[in-house]
Amino acid sequence: MEGNVLLIIIALSSLAAGGILTYFFNQMIMRKKSTNIIREAEAEAEVIKKDKILQAKEKFLELKSEHEKAINEKNRLILIAENKLKQREGSVSQRIEEIQRKNKDVDAIRDNLGHQMEILEKKKDELDKSHKQQVDQLETISGLSAAEAKEQLIESLKEEAKAEAMSSINEIVEEAKMTANRDAKKIVVETIQRVATETAIENSVTVFNIDNDEIKGRIIGREGRNIRALEAATGIEIIVDDTPEAIILSGFDPVRREIARLALHQLVTDGRIHPARIEEVVNKTKKQIEDEIVEAGKRTVIDMGIHGIHPELIRLVGKMKYRSSYGQNLLQHSREVANLCGIMASELDLNAKLAKRAGLLHDIGKVPDDEPELPHAVLGMKLAERFKEKAEVCNAIGSHHDEVEMTTLLAPIVQVCDAISGARPGARREIVESYIKRLKELEALALSYPGVSKTYAIQAGRELRVIVGSEKVSDKEAESLSYDIAKKIQDEMTYPGQVKITVIRETRAVSYAK
DSSP states (O other), X not given: OHHHHHHHHHXXXXXXXXXXXXXXHHHHHHHHHXXXXXXXXXXXXXXXXXXXXXXXXXXXXXXXXXXXXXXXXXXXXXXXXXXXXXXXXXXXXXXXXXXXHHHHHHHHHHHHHHHHHHHHHHHHHHHHHHXXXXXXXXXXXXXXXXXXXXXXXXXXXXXXXXXXXXXXXXXXXXXXXXXXXXXXXXXXXXXXXXXXOOOOBOOSEEEEEOSOTHHHHHHHOGGGHHHHHHHHHHOOEEEOOSOTXXXXXXXXXXXXXXXXXXXXXXXXHHOOXXXXXXXXXXXHHHHHHHHHHHHHHHHXXXXXXXXXXXXXXXXXXXXXXXXEXXXXXXXXXXXXXXXXXXXXXHHTTSOHHHHHHHHHHTTGGXXXXXXXXXXXXXXXXXXXXXXXXXXXXXXXXXXTTTSSOOOSSHHHHHHHHHHHHHHSTTSOOHHHHHHHHHHHHHHHHHXXXXXXXXXXXXXXXXXXXXXXXXXXOOHHHHHHHHHHHHHHHXXXXXXXXXXEEXXXXXXOOOOOOO
């Protein structure tokens, strides 16, 4: 038993000794490898060090070369600057020498002038003495002093100059009159020749064409209600007679006739014709006409080359399209006057654009929204002043019928051109203007009564339709109103034949099904 234990111990001891030897052997191998690695690293480090030193040397040499180049460039620029300075110094020296030489010349000239001035002073003194001696001799011979002789001479020269001046003035005035008359006639004739405007005559009747006569019955309506509603809404007399495929619209106001024509055209095209529809279409047509008025004004000022006009004045210009003056279309007349003014102003070397502006606006007092008791020229001037037109234009508008004193040259030009446009053959019809004026007065007279909402003069002024409010005027009062209006027309107005006064009082009940 003890022997076995001993053997085990010996075996264990052998194993332990082998392990230690192995450990020491491995340690020696590791140390050798470490030494080799360190040597290799030191060798690589030495190589890297040498490379870096070489790179540093190359960089240093490169920087040194660049620095030397920069220094050489600076030296070159400095040499150039020095050369320029030397050249400038040379030129400055030359200029200084020239200035010094000129100063010497100036001094010489100054000395020469001084000498000449002394000679002149001496000669002047000699002349003064000689002149005094001569004056003394003349005074002795004539027995007059110099002052008295001078006064007599001045008086004689004044009289002679006055006589010659008066003669020259008379000759100039006579020549100016002859020349002015000749030139004025020439300018007017050339102006008229350079403007060619069609003869524009306004009528008081519009013919509405229809496709067939069946439409006439629909326009008249049951018991005439459609035609009565259309006449009441537009103020135009609608004449439906035996004329084939035509209906006549009669009225003195071109705007109303155009509204009636367009409304009737829309109603016939649509096919629905009844009083409610008629009122709706007429209201829409009125708005459409207002838009067309503005568009006509815009087109006119663009065509005439006039800019900067106030929009309200443009609207009034467009409104002239539907007005007439003595049968002459007002817009055509104003365009013609504007062209004449522009040509005449050019002939007289005046502002042609301003003249055309005054000519176009000269009759805007005939188309105001309200009609105060003022001459149309004065009213037009006030409208132009309100919308910031120039003083020359306002004066030309106000004075073209001599209601206002003329203060500029544009005013007589506008007056003359207005007369030229209105006086040419076929331009105007006096009878139409008086006719329209009478119808307007007829409507205004009836409209002045309380309770009257609308008045329309129809049938060439032979009938006056007066529309009153049912809540303001009763049936008995309507009869009394008709008599009062007839009596006032009979007493205050002059008219051919007789005038029928029809007072219309309507009661309407309106409700809606929802």
